[in-house]
Amino acid sequence: MSKIKNAFSGGKAFIAFITCGDPDLETTKEAVKAAASNGADLIELGIPFSDPTAEGPVIQGANLRALNGGVTTDKIFDFVVDLRKEVSVPMVFMTYANVVYSYGAEEFIGKCREIGIDGLILPDLPFEEKEEFNDICVKNNVDLISLIAPTSENRISMIAKEASGFIYIVSSLGVTGTRSSITTDLDSIIELVRKSTDTPCAIGFGISTPEQAAKFSAKADGVIVGSAIIKLLEKYGKEAPKYVGEYVHSMKAAM
Amino acid sequence: MTNAKGRFGIHGGQYIPETLMNAVIQLEEAYNHYKEDPEFNRELTELLNEYAGRPSRLYYAEKMTKDLGGAKIYLKREDLNHTGSHKINNVLGQALLAKKMGKTRLIAETGAGQHGVATATAAALMGMECVVYMGEEDTKRQALNVYKMKLLGATVIPVTTGTATLKDAVSEAMREWTSRIDDTHYCLGSVMGPHPFPTIVRDLQAVISKEIKAQLQEKEGRLPDAVIACVGGGSNAMGSFYNFIEDKSVRLIGCEAAGRGIDTFETAATINTGKLGIFHGMKSYFCQDKYGQIAPVYSISAGLDYPGIGPEHAFLHDSGRAEYVAITDDEAVNAFEYLSRIEGIIPAIESSHAVAYAMKLAPTMDKDKIIVITISGRGDKDCAAIARYRGDKTISDNE
Numbered sequence: 001m002s003k004i005k006n007a008f009s010g011g012k013a014f015i016a017f018i019t020c021g022d023p024d025l026e027t028t029k030e031a032v033k034a035a036a037s038n039g040a041d042l043i044e045l046g047i048p049f050s051d052p053t054a055e056g057p058v059i060q061g062a063n064l065r066a067l068n069g070g071v072t073t074d075k076i077f078d079f080v081v082d083l084r085k086e087v088s089v090p091m092v093f094m095t096y097a098n099v100v101y102s103y104g105a106e107e108f109i110g111k112c113r114e115i116g117i118d119g120l121i122l123p124d125l126p127f128e129e130k131e132e133f134n135d136i137c138v139k140n141n142v143d144l145i146s147l148i149a150p151t152s153e154n155r156i157s158m159i160a161k162e163a164s165g166f167i168y169i170v171s172s173l174g175v176t177g178t179r180s181s182i183t184t185d186l187d188s189i190i191e192l193v194r195k196s197t198d199t200p201c202a203i204g205f206g207i208s209t210p211e212q213a214a215k216f217s218a219k220a221d222g223v224i225v226g227s228a229i230i231k232l233l234e235k236y237g238k239e240a241p242k243y244v245g246e247y248v249h250s251m252k253a254a255m
Numbered sequence: 256m257t258n259a260k261g262r263f264g265i266h267g268g269q270y271i272p273e274t275l276m277n278a279v280i281q282l283e284e285a286y287n288h289y290k291e292d293p294e295f296n297r298e299l300t301e302l303l304n305e306y307a308g309r310p311s312r313l314y315y316a317e318k319m320t321k322d323l324g325g326a327k328i329y330l331k332r333e334d335l336n337h338t339g340s341h342k343i344n345n346v347l348g349q350a351l352l353a354k355k356m357g358k359t360r361l362i363a364e365t366g367a368g369q370h371g372v373a374t375a376t377a378a379a380l381m382g383m384e385c386v387v388y389m390g391e392e393d394t395k396r397q398a399l400n401v402y403k404m405k406l407l408g409a410t411v412i413p414v415t416t417g418t419a420t421l422k423d424a425v426s427e428a429m430r431e432w433t434s435r436i437d438d439t440h441y442c443l444g445s446v447m448g449p450h451p452f453p454t455i456v457r458d459l460q461a462v463i464s465k466e467i468k469a470q471l472q473e474k475e476g477r478l479p480d481a482v483i484a485c486v487g488g489g490s491n492a493m494g495s496f497y498n499f500i501e502d503k504s505v506r507l508i509g510c511e512a513a514g515r516g517i518d519t520f521e522t523a524a525t526i527n528t529g530k531l532g533i534f535h536g537m538k539s540y541f542c543q544d545k546y547g548q549i550a551p552v553y554s555i556s557a558g559l560d561y562p563g564i565g566p567e568h569a570f571l572h573d574s575g576r577a578e579y580v581a582i583t584d585d586e587a588v589n590a591f592e593y594l595s596r597i598e599g600i601i602p603a604i605e606s607s608h609a610v611a612y613a614m615k616l617a618p619t620m621d622k623d624k625i626i627v628i629t630i631s632g633r634g635d636k637d638c639a640a641i642a643r644y645r646g647d648k649t650i651s652d653n654e
Contacts (some may be wrong), residue, residue, distance in 0.1 A: 050548040051417060051534065053426045054272050060416060071544045097270055097533040102547030117588070124533070128260065140610045149274035151436060159273075173274060174434030 015223030021071030056177030261450020340632030368400025445488025449536030460494025
């Protein structure tokens with residue numbers, strides 16, 4: 001069990017996603033600090049990938065800006081060492097299987113433990129394929145986060161039973177991005193999850209407004225917000241951390 | 256330990272978002288059911304024969320054989336199929352399967368446009384909606400095929416992300432599939448992606464090697480000594496190799512696109528320059544940097560301009576059963592012109608990569624040896640681009 005449970009110990013958790021190196025690592029650091037000091041309970045740090053197939057246009061843009069800015073996996077590891085001196089909330093990496101695999105899963109996940117990363121989210125690694133990474137994660141006390149989608153149906157219990165850290169409930173079909181409405185029957189999904197596990201669950205994909213934060217945090221143990229924060233980074237660049245802080249504050253206040 | 260499902264050695268698997276898992280599981284179940292179903296097979300065979308024009312010819316290229324002065328050369332004429340390439344073999348099977356599954360909409364990626372045209376054709380025939388994702392760069396290189404798809408009633412969506420080529424078209428089609436699964440089948444065009452696609456597409460393309468084997472038996476009373484095909488994702492090559500895998504005397508040779516050379520960054524030769532990775536649903540070889548970022552590959556051929564290769568090819572490479580050679584743009588263009596002049600057959604620029612290797616190999620072999628080259632498609636679509644490559648102004652469009 002990693003530190004991730006701490007994120008859910010003080011009521012509903014607000015989980016903020018920020019792509020490392022968008023537009024540069026200094027800005028990422030200030031944005032993470034602003035999010036944490038304004039109530040974010042867990043930070044999802046995105047390691048950019050050239051071809052992020054689970055992302056909508058907003059986070060695709062962040063990946064592109066970060067890679068064009070020259071960020072690499074090694075630079076991000078060094079950056080987290082530095083960041084950990086000032087930020088104590090649990091942090092997880094969100095990236096794609098190839099970023100971990102090409103680095104060497106043992107090396108990558110060992111490094112996570114060493115620098116204080118508590119979990120790993122790989123959206124292109126479903127239940128059937130998790131073993132080759134999960135065994136290494138368990139050994140290193142890094143939680144490999146499981147995802148459950150609106151189409152999971154008969155797979156929900158199977159996934160939930162083996163979940164660790166927290167469960168990422170994908171609110172809608174499709175890719176990441178803000179949505180005006182979410183129509184999935186999340187109550188039924190969460191009911192099935194609760195029957196199978198005590199692992200907390202957080203809802204992500206499409207959440208951007210305080211009203212949505214209030215509504216969906218009432219259903220689950222937390223909410224995950226990515227694209228709405230990335231839009232601020234896209235719009236304000238180096239000036240974004242201040243706006244990220246204000247935004248996180250408004251979301252957290254609504255929960 | 257990894258999931259044993261859909262593995263070819265260590266390659267393959269199902270590296271896709273959870274949202275798509277039930278869709279691929281249902282597809283696998285449906286495929287396993289229908290592939291044994293006599294009625295399904297009867298319908299498919301009728302479509303392949305009556306509509307697509309199978310079996311395709313195995314043509315003895317006598318002039319080419321004499322000119323090269325070595326092994327006897329046969330051409331497997333997939334270019335003569337309806338829609339002009341081998342792609343129709345796969346598409347008719349998948350569209351029929353999708354229809355049996357109750358799907359009403361087909362989506363597809365396309366590089367050169369041949370798979371897109373084939374999918375649009377099958378959709379028109381079966382009364383299904385069709386949306387094709389195509390890199391914006393490729394919509395320019397292959398404008399004729401874009402028009403054909405529209406003419407056939409499909410919607411063509413130019414993809415502007417990344418390198419705006421085949422890889423990005425696949426990514427966008429996958430994104431679209433995660434957003435609309437109920438009524439939509441993703442008609443993947445090559446032996447790649449998550450299980451069960453590499454197996455389904457291979458089985459549907461295996462008709463190529465099944466026919467070669469029977470046709471050559473009839474003409475020569477024996478097996479070929481080498482089978483040569485071009486490889487992007489690798490569907491025509493997999494189809495050409497499959498029924499010869501157990502015949503160890505037959506050399507299986509896949510021709511990758513070297514672009515401007517495998518010692519440059521402007522290449523798409525995955526086996527020759529790539530390393531092991533996980534992308535687009537599969538573990539296989541990919542062109543990538545040391546941090547696993549997928550490389551912006553290049554080839555003159557839009558159909559081979561892809562940074563990965565199907566997992567079964569990766570396995571045939573590992574086991575040494577098949578060889579993978581790299582052919583440059585220049586060599587492919589020379590072969591495109593050579594086959595046109597010597598046999599009066601204009602091959603697709605993709606297939607020209609296979610012709611180019613045969614031109615090197617045949618003279619080194621004895622006259623009693625036999626080479627089969629799969630001509631995966633016809634070259635009409637490439638004439639404008641090759642003319643431009645040569646600085647020929649005959650086709651004076653405004654591109």
